[in-house]
Each structure stands twice: as structure tokens, then as C-alpha cells.
Amino acid sequence: MTTLLSRSDLRGGVPAPAELRSMLPRAEMNVDAVVEKVRPIIDDVRDRGVEAVLEYGERFDRVRSESVRVPTAALREALEATDPQVRAALETSIERARTVHADQRRTDTTTQVVPGGTVTERWVPVARVGLYAPGGLAVYPSSVVMNVVPAQAAGVEGLVVCSPPQQEFDGRPHPLILAAAALLGVDEVWAVGGAQAVALLAYGGTDTDGTPLDPVDTVTGPGNVFVTAAKRVLRGRIGIDSEAGTTEIGILADHTADPVHVAADLISQAEHDPSAASVLVTTSPELADAVDAELATQVGTTKHDERIRTALSGPQSGTILVADLDAGIAVVDAYAAEHLEIQTADASAVAARIRNAGAIFVGPHSPVSLGDYCAGSNHVLPTGGCARHSSGLSVQTFLRGIHVVDYSEDALREVADRVVALAEAEDLPAHGQAVAARFGNRREWVK
Structure with a gap:
């Protein structure tokens, strides 16, 4: 049987951390190579504003929008036209995300250092934020939810959702992006994508009808390598959440895991992008074989089978055999997955030992897909091993701690x-x- 996932055998021993990190499968994203390509775009948007943005939309998205800002009426119309089941699903996603993120809001704290001397830490929201929702291989209204909800919970007053113009929708973002914004009470949506979107958010401009497009203080949300490169170039003028890379899933599993579940979850993330990473770490060669067999069966039934096959067979994906769970934990901690599933006996106890992951999904009934949409957690998470030092999007992303000294x-x-x-x-x-x-x-x- 030809297998999609390559296989590495570490049952003889797990290498030292430095060697282990270098040998693990990892999606390549050379942001440095793209930085010089986006600089002229950024400079052009800074100098010519909306006219440059509309020209880049015509060039890259194959459509020239009439304006950048989407009329508020179009948001309402998109919501009214949304399939009732999809609307109900978005409402559930919003409700659960608001429940989780409401508990993240910090309170001001005053410490009396000495009699007559206090230091107060005030938590102040960023004034205006740009929230990016991708529009490439797929449409992501869920990303609108994941960006807007924590910003609103933090108390951000000015919110702008940016998403690429779509040729089939007369130069406006996908209707589901507009519908999600309307459900969330966001009335400012810009039809602009790519590096030019980040540049316009950073510098602001004037729309074709004379409406001011005010710059923002922070830009958050996932995007392609050009969006990431623009974030890097403009960091300092704007705050950013992270330099997001291609999505990835790690699964730590033993002999108790169901290969049907494991294969389905690996496929679910491979569906995002041909460069997406799907990594299985297991103590069971039998499970690895069963997962390979399941992948061979399940991939052929998927809508995006070519994209999935490319992702699963790429160097960024693979199966790693380990001698025991201690070794498995060492490997997944070194990998620091964006999404990490624990499908083992006593999964909760194993999950409690993990130090490095963007989000951890415990047991057979907590798949990553749940977190993508309706768990209440946030799906904007660190990639490329950045979970070793960084967190996912949260209310804290949009707050600044200010020390107030009073002696x-x-x-x-x-x-x-x-x-x-x-x-x-x-x-x-x-x-x-x-x-x-x-x-x-x-x-x-x-x-």
C-alpha cells in the first residue's frame, strides 16, 4: 500500500531538543523572501492611498471595486440572504466565543507598596483595530467571529473588518463575511486584501466618495505570506498579533485511539492548504498502519482530495513513532503545534503535562474542527513552533497594561x-x- 504520510522512527531514543526541533516536519514559509516584494506595494498605498488599493485589487483579485468601504445596507442584505442553518451556526459560534472571552477581561489592580505609595495597573483597550479575514482557497466567516469577539470583549471602540474583494460578488467580500460582521454589530467592512489591506489599515486614506478611512492601531487575523510579510514591515507603525503561517495539527495517540478519528482529523487540517501540516506522534505502529489505511480510503471521498493529498504527502507532514508517552510528550512539546489533539488513555492527565501548543484538544470527542467553529475557544493560534513562546488571540491581545504611579x-x-x-x-x-x-x-x- 502506498502511504501518504512519511514515517520517522524515534523508538530508539528522542534526540536532544535542538536536534529534535530541526528534524521534525515543518511547513516552510520564507517571509524574508516576500518582504522585498511587498515593500513597493506598501509604499505605493502610503503615497497614493485608495487608488493604489483599487488597482492592486484589479491586478491580484481580478476585480476593481467601486469603493473600499462596503455600504452598511449590503451587510444587512447579506445577513438576510444567509441560509438559516448557517446563520444559526454563526450565532452559536458567537455566543460560545463571547462566553469564553468574557472571562478573560482583566480588572485594574492597585498595590500599596508603602504607606502613601501605590502602583495601579490599568488595562486600557486599543482604540481602533483592523481585523483581517482571508478570502483565498476558502471563505472564513469563522475568522471574523474569532477576531471580533475578543476585541469587543476588551472594549475596543473602532473595528474594521478587511477581506479581499471577490469577482463573483461585484468586488465585495464574500457574503458570509458580510453576514458575520452584521451579526457581530460591525458596520465598517473594507473590500481589500493582501499586503495592500495591511498598508491601508496602517496609513489610512480617503475612499472614492470622500469618506475618510481612518488608520488603526493594531492589525490581527491570519492571512497568506504576503499579509504576513506586510505585517512584519509595518510592525511598529501598527501592532500585530503574530506572523501567522500555514495551519498545522499534531496528534499524540496511543493504541486506544480510533484510526478513523485520527485520519479524519489529519485530513481536516490538510484541507486548508497544500502547505498545511498534519503530524501524528504515536506509541503504536499498529495505529500508524491503521491510520495510513484510513487515509487511503477517506481522502478519496473528500471534495478537496488533490489539495489534501499534496499536504499529507509533503515534507511538512508525517508520522513519528515513539517508544512511550514520555517520549511522545517530548516530541509534541518540541513541535509546539498550533492545534494538538490528545487521543490516549487518560487523555486529560496527558494533556496536563503538555507545555507547548496553541490549543489542546482532549480525548476522542474534542476534534480540532470543534475549536475552529463552536467550542468557544479562539482559532487564531501561533504556528511554526511559536507556541513555545506565544499565545493565541485573546482579549489580552487588545489590551495594554499601564502602570499608574502615585507617591x-x-x-x-x-x-x-x-x-x-x-x-x-x-x-x-x-x-x-x-x-x-x-x-x-x-x-x-x-x-
Whole structure:
């Protein structure tokens, strides 16, 4: 039988972390190679604004929109035309996401350091945010939900949803994108995609009818390598959530896992993109063989079988055999998957031992597809091993912690000599003098 997944055998021992990271399957995304391609686009949008954006839409999306901003009436019309079952599904997704993200909102905290001296940490939402919803191989109204809900929960007042114009929809984003925005109460949607969308969000402009398109403070949401490269170039002028790469799933499984489930879940993420990564880590050669057999059967029944075959047979996907669950945990921690399923005996206990993953899906009834839509969790997650140091999109993405320092004269006097001592140790005497000036520039305040 010809298998789609390549196979690596680590039953003889798991290499040291550095070697292990380098040998694991991983999707390649050379953002550096694309950065110089997007710089001229960004500069052009900065200099010519909407006219440049519309020209790039005509060039890349094969349609020239009449304007950037989608009329509010078109959002309502798209919602009214949405299939009732799809609308109900979106409403469920929104409701559950709001339930989860409402509990993430931080509260201000005041700490009394000394009598008369406090430090308060205030959590202040970003004022205006651009939320990107891709529109390439698939349409993602779910990404609108996942971006908008935490921003609203954080208290962001200005929200702009950006999505590429579609030729078949008269230069507007896909109707499901518009419907999701309408359900969420977002009335500002821009028909622009790619690097030009990130540039317009960063610099702002004036629409064809004279309406101002105000710039944003932060841009979030997944996109292709050109969107990611534009985020990298413009980071600093705008905040970004992450440099998102191609989607990936890791599954840690033992002999108790159902190969039908495992194969179906590997396929589900391979469906996104030919570069998507699907990785199985298992203690059971028998399970690996059964999954290979299931893949051979199931892939042929899928709508996007060519795309899935390309993803599963690529170097970014594969099966890794390990001697035991300890070794399996070491491997998946090194891989740091965007989505990690635990399909083992006592899955909850195993999941509790995982350190590195964007999101963890526990047991046979928590597939990644649930998290993509209706678990309540967020599906905008770190890829490419970034889960070792970064988190997925959340309310915190849209909040800034500001320390408010409030000391009385006596509280400052009590610590003044320490401030002066440290200032002089760092050869920054003016720092100490700034304290001394509060006490008439006299030394007697020093205790």
C-alpha cells in the first residue's frame, strides 16, 4: 500500500531538543523572501492611498471595486440572504466565543507598596483595530467571529473588518463575511486584501466618495505570506498579533485511539492548504498502519482530495513513532503545534503535562474542527513552533497594561536615597537630581 504520510522512527531514543526541533516536519514559509516584494506595494498605498488599493485589487483579485468601504445596507442584505442553518451556526459560534472571552477581561489592580505609595495597573483597550479575514482557497466567516469577539470583549471602540474583494460578488467580500460582521454589530467592512489591506489599515486614506478611512492601531487575523510579510514591515507603525503561517495539527495517540478519528482529523487540517501540516506522534505502529489505511480510503471521498493529498504527502507532514508517552510528550512539546489533539488513555492527565501548543484538544470527542467553529475557544493560534513562546488571540491581545504611579512626599522621601544611589551607580546623576529637586536640592532629606 502506498502511504501518504512519511514515517520517522524515534523508538530508539528522542534526540536532544535542538536536534529534535530541526528534524521534525515543518511547513516552510520564507517571509524574508516576500518582504522585498511587498515593500513597493506598501509604499505605493502610503503615497497614493485608495487608488493604489483599487488597482492592486484589479491586478491580484481580478476585480476593481467601486469603493473600499462596503455600504452598511449590503451587510444587512447579506445577513438576510444567509441560509438559516448557517446563520444559526454563526450565532452559536458567537455566543460560545463571547462566553469564553468574557472571562478573560482583566480588572485594574492597585498595590500599596508603602504607606502613601501605590502602583495601579490599568488595562486600557486599543482604540481602533483592523481585523483581517482571508478570502483565498476558502471563505472564513469563522475568522471574523474569532477576531471580533475578543476585541469587543476588551472594549475596543473602532473595528474594521478587511477581506479581499471577490469577482463573483461585484468586488465585495464574500457574503458570509458580510453576514458575520452584521451579526457581530460591525458596520465598517473594507473590500481589500493582501499586503495592500495591511498598508491601508496602517496609513489610512480617503475612499472614492470622500469618506475618510481612518488608520488603526493594531492589525490581527491570519492571512497568506504576503499579509504576513506586510505585517512584519509595518510592525511598529501598527501592532500585530503574530506572523501567522500555514495551519498545522499534531496528534499524540496511543493504541486506544480510533484510526478513523485520527485520519479524519489529519485530513481536516490538510484541507486548508497544500502547505498545511498534519503530524501524528504515536506509541503504536499498529495505529500508524491503521491510520495510513484510513487515509487511503477517506481522502478519496473528500471534495478537496488533490489539495489534501499534496499536504499529507509533503515534507511538512508525517508520522513519528515513539517508544512511550514520555517520549511522545517530548516530541509534541518540541513541535509546539498550533492545534494538538490528545487521543490516549487518560487523555486529560496527558494533556496536563503538555507545555507547548496553541490549543489542546482532549480525548476522542474534542476534534480540532470543534475549536475552529463552536467550542468557544479562539482559532487564531501561533504556528511554526511559536507556541513555545506565544499565545493565541485573546482579549489580552487588545489590551495594554499601564502602570499608574502615585507617591506622596513622605513616600518619596523614604526611598529617595536608594534612587540616588542607583542613579549614581548607573552614571545617570540627573536621575538622582530629579528627586533631589523635590526637596529643595538639599541633602538633609537623605536618611
